[in-house]
Amino acid sequence: MSSPTFSKPVEDSVNAKGIVAIGVGTAGSAILSQLQDYDLDIKSFHFVSCDKNDLAFAKRGEKMLIPLQLGGKVATGYVRGAALKFLGKIEEIIENSEMVIVAAGLGGKVGSSIAPLIAEVCKERSKKCMAIITMPFKFENNKHFTAGVALKRLRKLAAGIIVVDNQEIANNAPQAPLIDAYHAINAKIGFALSRLLGGAEEHGIAVDIHKLLGTMDTGGYSLLEVADSSAPNGLEDAVKNALKSICRTANPESATKALLFLIGSEKLSSSDLHSSISLVSGALGNGSPEINYGFSSKQTSTTTAILLTSGYRSTKFDDYDPLAKILAESEVDDAPETSLGLDLGDLLALD
Ligand SMILES: Nc1nc2c(ncn2[C@@H]2O[C@H](COP(=O)(O)OP(=O)(O)OP(=O)(O)O)[C@@H](O)[C@H]2O)c(=O)[nH]1
Numbered sequence: 200m201s202s203p204t205f206s207k208p209v210e211d212s213v214n215a216k217g218i219v220a221i222g223v224g225t226a227g228s229a230i231l232s233q234l235q236d237y238d239l240d241i242k243s244f245h246f247v248s249c250d251k252n253d254l255a256f257a258k259r260g261e262k263m264l265i266p267l268q269l270g271g272k273v274a275t276g277y278v279r280g281a282a283l284k285f286l287g288k289i290e291e292i293i294e295n296s297e298m299v300i301v302a303a304g305l306g307g308k309v310g311s312s313i314a315p316l317i318a319e320v321c322k323e324r325s326k327k328c329m330a331i332i333t334m335p336f337k338f339e340n341n342k343h344f345t346a347g348v349a350l351k352r353l354r355k356l357a358a359g360i361i362v363v364d365n366q367e368i369a370n371n372a373p374q375a376p377l378i379d380a381y382h383a384i385n386a387k388i389g390f391a392l393s394r395l396l397g398g399a400e401e402h403g404i405a406v407d408i409h410k411l412l413g414t415m416d417t418g419g420y421s422l423l424e425v426a427d428s429s430a431p432n433g434l435e436d437a438v439k440n441a442l443k444s445i446c447r448t449a450n451p452e453s454a455t456k457a458l459l460f461l462i463g464s465e466k467l468s469s470s471d472l473h474s475s476i477s478l479v480s481g482a483l484g485n486g487s488p489e490i491n492y493g494f495s496s497k498q499t500s501t502t503t504a505i506l507l508t509s510g511y512r513s514t515k516f517d518d519y520d521p522l523a524k525i526l527a528e529s530e531v532d533d534a535p536e537t538s539l540g541l542d543l544g545d546l547l548a549l550d
């Protein structure tokens with residue numbers, strides 16, 4: 200039986216003005232550059248960082264280097280201050296877009312300061328901002344607080360947030376070589392995002408940006424899991440591993456929507472698909488989540504489950520910012536230089 204090939208929709212309102220994608224900092228630039236390998240409806244790519252090495256990830260697109268004075272990376276506020284000088288350029292980038300994708304790894308200084316700033320500009324200009332962020336590894340304790348604060352801030356500003364836990368992606372890709380681990384993780388994230396954004400070279404049933412946005416439209420966090428299996432019962436194994444990742448990250452019962460994309464061998468059957476969807480729906484949202492799905496099959500001995508679940512009001516990452524937890528969401532000023540209306544870039548120059 201021949202299955203339909205993927206084709207792009209002719210009329211696509213989201214793309215009428217276009218999707219603009221911005222990668223920020225090291226992880227953000229590396230992940231965005233992975234998306235450049237796929238045929239996606241992204242109008243333009245932009246890379247923003249304070250490190251010129253990060254900009255070298257760009258395969259094409261615009262590069263914006265935000266210079267810092269020596270020692271300017273000690274606090275997110277300094278980076279934010281330096282970035283404020285480039286606000287006009289950021290506004291120009293998003294001006295002609297319908298939607299802005301912002302990719303960043305939270306926990307460092309660059310992505311944690313500039314991704315929320317871009318989301319803020321989007322909000323002010325009524326542009327839909329989809330943040331795709333990674334959270335630090337377990338061993339990066341010193342990055343957890345910064346990441347937790349930035350995540351909270353993004354939640355208030357972005358229309359939707361896809362959260363990827365570096366730790367979970369690494370756990371679910373045991374075959375990935377330790378050497379060059381970031382590259383392996385980025386390739387996984389890029390592959391998963393490309394499928395959720397509607398790009399695929401294989402045969403099957405595609406999902407598209409509308410299904411993705413519909414799944415994310417819950418007002419809560421979205422978690423992205425990617426799990427592989429080459430076991431004989433690969434599909435079940437991969438889906439269960441993805442679900443286990445969710446259980447370690449948030450309460451699966453609070454998920455209200457899910458988007459499942461499976462990549463399997465040419466033997467992938469409709470009953471395989473049905474049992475995978477049943478597994479997911481049984482584990483989430485008190486057994487009645489709204490589930491969208493897609494699949495593709497190719498010559499492979501590995502099965503991959505890409506699972507985006509959505510609607511979480513809280514996740515384990517809330518513990519990364521204990522202050523906000525103690526203050527129970529009463530205002531924690533995480534961008535003081537903005538509220539003072541001062542540019543810390545200029546303040547540093549006074550030293
Ligand atoms: N998935 C992925 N994570 C990365 C990569 N590079 C760094 N990270 C992680 O992303 C988080 C933030 O690190 P960076 O991206 O270097 O941070 P940054 O925004 O560039 O800011 P600074 O490096 O502090 O200037 C950390 O948890 C890193 O482990 C990458 O290529 N891929």
Ligand SMILES: [Mg+2]
Nearest residue numbers: 224225226307
């Ligand atoms: Mg960096």
